[in-house]
Each structure stands twice: as structure tokens, then as C-alpha cells.
Amino acid sequence: xxxxxxxxxxxxxxxxxxxxxxxxxxxxxxxxxxxxxxxxxxxxxxxxxxxxxxxxxxxxxxxxxxxxxxxxxxxxxxxxxxxxxxxxxxxxxxxxxxxxxxxxxxxxxxxxxxxxxxxxxxxxxxxxxxxxxxxxxxxxxxxxxxxxxxxxxxxxxxxxxxxxxxxxxxxxxxxxxxxxxxxxxxxxxxxxxxxxxxxxxxxxxxxxxxxxxxxxxxxxxxxxxxxxxxxxxxxxxxxxxxxxxxxxxxxxxxxxxxxxxxxxxxxxxxxxxxxxxxxxxxxxxxxxxxxxxxxxxxxxxxxxxxxxxxxxxxxxxxxxxxxxxxxxxxxxxxxxxxxxxxxxxxxxxxxxxxxxxxxxxxxxxxxxxxxxxxxxxxxxxxxxxxxxxxxxxxxxxxxxxxxxxxxxxxxxxxxxxxxxxxxxx
Numbered sequence: 001x002x003x004x005x006x007x008x009x010x011x012x013x014x015x016x017x018x019x020x021x022x023x024x025x026x027x028x029x030x031x032x033x034x035x036x037x038x039x040x041x042x043x044x045x046x047x048x049x050x051x052x053x054x055x056x057x058x059x060x061x062x063x064x065x066x067x068x069x070x071x072x073x074x075x076x077x078x079x080x081x082x083x084x085x086x087x088x089x090x091x092x093x094x095x096x097x098x099x100x101x102x103x104x105x106x107x108x109x110x111x112x113x114x115x116x117x118x119x120x121x122x123x124x125x126x127x128x129x130x131x132x133x134x135x136x137x138x139x140x141x142x143x144x145x146x147x148x149x150x151x152x153x154x155x156x157x158x159x160x161x162x163x164x165x166x167x168x169x170x171x172x173x174x175x176x177x178x179x180x181x182x183x184x185x186x187x188x189x190x191x192x193x194x195x196x197x198x199x200x201x202x203x204x205x206x207x208x209x210x211x212x213x214x215x216x217x218x219x220x221x222x223x224x225x226x227x228x229x230x231x232x233x234x235x236x237x238x239x240x241x242x243x244x245x246x247x248x249x250x251x252x253x254x255x256x257x258x259x260x261x262x263x264x265x266x267x268x269x270x271x272x273x274x275x276x277x278x279x280x281x282x283x284x285x286x287x288x289x290x291x292x293x294x295x296x297x298x299x300x301x302x303x304x305x306x307x308x309x310x311x312x313x314x315x316x317x318x319x320x321x322x323x324x325x326x327x328x329x330x331x332x333x334x335x336x337x338x339x340x341x342x343x344x345x346x347x348x349x350x351x352x353x354x355x356x357x358x359x360x361x362x363x364x365x366x367x368x369x370x371x372x373x374x375x376x377x378x379x380x381x382x383x384x385x386x387x388x389x390x391x392x393x394x395x396x397x398x399x400x401x402x403x404x405x406x407x408x409x410x411x412x413x414x415x416x417x418x419x420x421x422x423x424x425x
Contacts, residue, residue, distance in 0.1 A: 041080065041081060041104060042081070042104040042105045043077070043078045043079055043080060043081070043102075043104070043105075044079055044081055044102035044103050044104060044105065044106045044107065044108065045075060045076060045077040045078070045079060045102070045106075045107045045108070046059075046074075046075070046076040046079065046084075046086075046100075046102070046107070046108050046109075046110065047073070047074075047075050047076075047107050047108070047109045047110070047111070048067060048073060048074045048075075048076075048088070048110050048111075048113065049067075049071070049072055049073045049110070049111040049112070049113065050067045050072050050073075050074075050088055050096075050113045050114075050115065051072055051113070051114045051115065051424065051425040052072070052090060052093065052115060052425035053067055053068065053069055053070070053071070053072035054066055054067060054068075054069050054072075054090070055067045055072070055088050055089065055090040055093075055115060056088065056089055056090060057074055057076070057086070057087075057088050058086070058087040058088070058089070059076070059079075059084050059085070059086060060084055060085050061085070061087075064076055079102045080102070081101070081102050081103055081104045082101065082102060083099055083100065083101045083102075084099070084100060084101075084102060085097070085099050086098050086099070086100060086110075088113060088115065089115070090115055092117060092118055092119065093115035093116060093117055093118060093425075094115060094116050094117075094118055094390040095115070096113055096114075096115055096388050097386070097388065098110075098382075098384060098385040098386065098388070099385050099386075100384060100385060108339070109338070109339045110339075110382075111338065111339075112365075112366040112380075112382065114364075114366075114367060114380075114424065114425065115425065116378055116390050116392065116423060116425075117423070117425075120392060120393055120420055120421060120423060121420065121421040122393070122411065122418045122419070122420050122421075123418060123419050123420075123421075124416060124417075124418055125156070125161075125417045125418060125419055126143065126145075126156075126163065126416075126417050127415060127416050127417070128145045128146050128147065128415055129143050129144065129145055129146075129412055129415055129416065129417045130144045130145065130146045130151065130415065131143075131144040131399070131412070132144065132156075132399070132401070132410070132412055132417065133182045133183075133184070133191075134184075134401050134403070134410075135184045135188035136184055136186055136187075136188050137187075137188040137405070138403045138404065138405040138406070139157065139158070139159060139188065139405065140155060140156070140157060140184075140188060140208070141155075141156040141157075141158060141410070142154070142155060142156070142166065142182060142191060143155075143156050143163070143417065144179065144182075146415070149176075150168065150169055150170065151168070151169050151179065152165065152166070152167065152168040152169065153166040153167050153168075153182075153206075154166055155208065158403065158406050158408065158410075158419065159405075159406065166206065166208075166213050167206065167213065167215055171215065172195060172197065172202075172204070172215070173197045175197060175198060176197075177195050177196070177197055178195060178196040179193065179194075179195055180194040180195060180196060180201070181193070181194040182194075186232070186234050186236075188208075189207070189208055189209050190205055190206065190207050190208060190209075191205070191206045191208065192204070192205055192206075192218065193205075193206060202217065203217070203218040203220070204216060204217055204218060205218050222253075222254075223254065224242075224254050226242045226243045226244070227240045227241070227242055227243075227254065228240075228241045228242065228243055228267055228273050229241050229273040229274055229275055230254075230275065231274070231275040231276065231277055232277075233277045233281070236251075236252060237249055237250065237251065237257070238250045238251065238252060238254060239260070239275050239277060239283060240254065240275070241265070241267060241273055241275060241285065242267075243267060243269070244264060244267070245261075245264030245265040245266055245267045246259055246260070246261060246264055246265070247259075247260040247261050247265070247275070247283065247285070247294075247301075248260065249281075260283065260294065260299070261294065261299050261300050261301060262299040262300065263298070263299065263300035263301075265285065265292065265300075265301045268287070271287060271288060272287075272288050273285065273286065273287055274286040276311060278313060278320065278333065279313060279317040279333060280333070282294060282296075282333065283301075284304065284311070285301050286308070289307040289308060289309065289324075290303065290305075290306065290307060291303075291304040291305050291307075291308045291311075291322070292304055304331075305322070305324075305329070306324075307324050308322045308323065308324055309323055309324050309325060309357065310322070310323060310359070310360065311323075312360055312361055312362055313362075314362045314365050315362055315364065315365055315404055316365045317333070318332065318333055318334045318336065318365070319331060319332045319333055319334075319336075319381075320333065321350075321360060321362065321368055321381075323357050323360050323370070324357070325356045325357060326352055326353055326354070326356065326357065327349065327350075327351070327352050327353075327357075328349075328350040328351055328357065328360065328368065328370070328379070329347055329348065329349055329350060330347065330348050330350060330381050331345075331346075331347040332344055332345065332346045332347070339384075340382060340383065340384050348381075348383045349383075350368075350379060350381065350383070350387050351379060351387055351389060353372045355372040355373035355375070356372065356373065357370055357371070357372050358370075358371050358372070358398075358399075358400075359371055359399065359400050359401075361400070361401065361402035362402070362404070363378060363402060363423065363424070364404075364424065366380060366381055366382065367379065367380055367381065368380075368381065369392070369400070369402050369409060369423075370400075371398055371400050374394050374395060374396055374397065374398065375391055375393075375394055376391075376392045376393050376394070376395065376398060376400060376409070376411070377389055377390065377391055377392060378390050378392050378423075392423070395411055395413035395418075396413050396414055397413060397414070398411050398412065398413045399411070399412040399413075400412075406419075407422040407423070407424055408420050408421070408422065408423075409423060
């Protein structure tokens with residue numbers, strides 16, 4: 001090989017090195033050539049965590065990866081910055097879909113995806129049930145069963161699948177007895193009953209720790225004349241609204257311990273009020289169906305929404321879902337630091353339905369289960385792109401309850417009582 005040839009080869013290799021070295025370096029740094037924009041651009045990534053595990057992830061209609069068997073996670077890197085149509089699926093489960101954007105040098109995280117079974121199992125538990133009531137610790141369910149014109153209360157323990165007799169209406173009086181309300185004590189050891197016998201309203205307590213349970217007639221609580229409504233918290237304190245528009249924290253005898261609001265709420269006579277005690281003693285005051293949320297900075301109640309039918313606090317106590325007859329919203333009590341980022345005080349609209357929403361519960365911190373008409377549905381709370389909602393099952397006129405302890409959905413339909421298998425894979 002001549003000196004000239006060696007020189008030419010050397011120059012060519014140097015040029016090749018000078019061309020390829022930056023390209024290899026840029027490639028290792030996550031840069032790619034975008035043929036659409038005709039330029040080199042930094043890439044991004046998706047991180048997924050999905051239940052059930054070993055689910056298939058499709059990007060723009062093409063299988064990209066399966067989530068791993070051990071953690072249900074998957075990492076897709078070196079993606080050009082643009083929108084991707086994502087579909088996650090597994091045989092026997094409802095698919096999950098969103099259209100999300102990848103940004104340069106950023107990881108778009110989707111860590112709370114759940115695929116729900118298309119064929120949930122429901123077990124028949126018992127019949128002739130008119131209503132049911134769940135204890136605060138979710139370990140006890142009181143069933144109101146009917147037998148002709150008579151009723152009885154029975155204790156059902158889901159963990160052990162045991163049903164036992166509590167009382168019958170004839171244990172209270174031989175004449176007709178109407179059960180008006182049933183409430184558990186905060187420690188779940190006692191229930192309070194309000195009944196009507198003839199023209200008299202009577203309250204009883206039933207100690208569930210005794211065998212057999214002991215029914216005791218309660219002394220009427222003396223409620224001050226100026227109290228429009230009150231609510232106890234889990235610590236035995238009472239919050240009440242007086243007729244001057246002030247809310248007080250008080251003890252069990254309504255002795256005021258602290259005044260909550262400086263600016264009086266314009267309370268109206270002969271109007272229904274309700275106080276909801278939220279995490280960190282945040283208060284929501286309802287005037288009929290119009291809610292007013294307490295603003296600690298201004299020490300006043302401010303209108304929160306036009307109308308709500310009910311609200312439920314998430315298991316992590318960081319947000320609550322509230323709903324009207326047709327809409328579901330989520331309000332953030334604390335900052336959400338994981339994606340999607342949310343600030344305390346922010347609220348998001350989830351969905352609107354043509355049929356009336358009856359009941360709603362948190363399935364976990366990121367999913368809601370509720371019923372509209374005869375349909376029982378599950379919806380996510382990640383509002384990036386569309387809200388994934390699935391029709392879980394149908395029951396005629398159901399009353400539902402989701403237990404975060406047993407991870408089962410309880411359903412009362414046509415006087416029959418059912419429980420689901422665990423809905424979370």
C-alpha cells in the first residue's frame with residue numbers, strides 16, 4: 001500500500017470518525033432524527049405500572065411491550081416528542097386507552113392503571129333483605145330482613161361469612177314498629193336505632209359486644225334550641241351550626257370549645273342543613289343541596305358548587321369525590337405530587353351521565369365505583385385525555401357498597417344480597 005493510499009484512508013477514517021462520533025454520542029444521550037420535522041431532537045419516555053401484570057401495551061396500534069410478570073411495569077424510552085395513542089389490554093379484561101404526549105427529556109408516568117374483568121363473579125348471600133348498613137370499620141353489616149309485615153335485624157360478618165340474629169320488631173313492641181334510622185357508633189361496637197311506635201318516636205342503643213345483644217332505650221339528647229344542625233367527628237367532638245350563622249366545635253353536651261367562622265353564614269329558618277367533617281377538620285356545610293366549603297384563611301364558608309348529592313373522601317384522605325344527580329367531580333385537599341400533578345384546592349370534572357347517579361365509593365385512591373340506574377360502573381380519576389369508564393355489571397335498582405377491607409362490592413337488588421369477588425386484580 002502506497003503512502004498516498006494510506007493517507008487517503010487515514011483522512012477518510014478521520015472524517016468518518018468526526019461524522020459518526022457526534023451521532024453516536026447524541027444517540028447515547030437520547031437524541032433521534034425526526035423525519036417529520038427533519039431535525040435532530042431529544043426523546044422522552046413512558047413509564048407504565050398496570051394491574052393485572054403481563055398486560056400488552058400498544059403504541060399507535062403496534063405492540064410495543066408487555067408489562068413484566070413481577071411488578072406489572074414497563075418502560076418505553078427513546079420516543080420522539082409527539083402524541084401517541086396508547087392502548088393497554090389483556091384477554092378477559094376491559095382495555096384502557098388514552099392519547100398522551102411525549103415531551104423532550106421527560107418521562108410521562110402512568111402508574112395507577114387497572115384493567116377490570118369483563119366477567120366479574122357475584123355470590124348470592126341471602127334473600128328477603130330490605131336494606132343494609134355497614135359499620136365504620138367495615139367488618140360488620142346489619143341486614144334488615146322482612147318476613148311478611150314483620151322485620152328483623154341480623155348481623156352479617158363478611159370476613160367469616162356468618163349471619164346471626166340481633167333483634168326483631170316484636171322485641172321492641174307488639175304493635176307495628178317502623179324503623180326510621182340505624183347508625184353505628186364510631187367504634188363499630190354499638191348501633192343506634194330510631195323507631196316509631198304508634199305516634200311516639202323512640203331511640204334505642206344495641207350493644208353488639210354483648211351476647212345476646214342488649215337493647216336499651218336511650219335518653220333523649222338535649223339539643224339547644226339555637227342549633228340548626230350538628231355532626232360528630234371520630235374524636236367525639238361535635239360541630240354545630242347555630243341560628244346566627246356561626247359554626248362551633250363543642251363537646252358532647254354542646255358546650256362550645258371554639259368558634260370556627262368569623263364571618264357569619266346567612267342561615268335560613270326552616271331550611272335543611274348538614275355538616276360534613278372532612279380530613280384535617282375541614283368542614284363542608286350543605287344548605288339543602290348547595291355546598292359551602294370552609295376557607296381557613298378567610299375563616300368563612302364559601303359557595304363550593306351549585307348542587308351536590310353526596311361526597312366520599314378517598315382512602316388516602318388527599319381528595320374527595322362529590323356528585324350530583326348527573327355529574328361527578330373530584331376536589332384535591334392536598335397537593336398531588338405524582339403525575340398528573342394537582343394543587344390543593346383544585347377540582348376536576350370527571351363525567352356526566354344521562355341516568356341518575358345513586359351511590360358512589362372509592363375503589364382505591366385512583367378509581368371510583370358507582371351506579372347509574374341499573375348499571376354499576378367504574379371510572380378512573382386521571383383526567384389526562386379521556387376518562388376511562390367501564391360498565392361492570394347490571395342489577396335491577398341496586399344499592400351498592402364497596403368495602404376497602406374485604407375488597408368486595410356488596411349489592412342489594414330485588415331483596416337479594418350479593419357480594420363480588422375481589423375487583424382489583
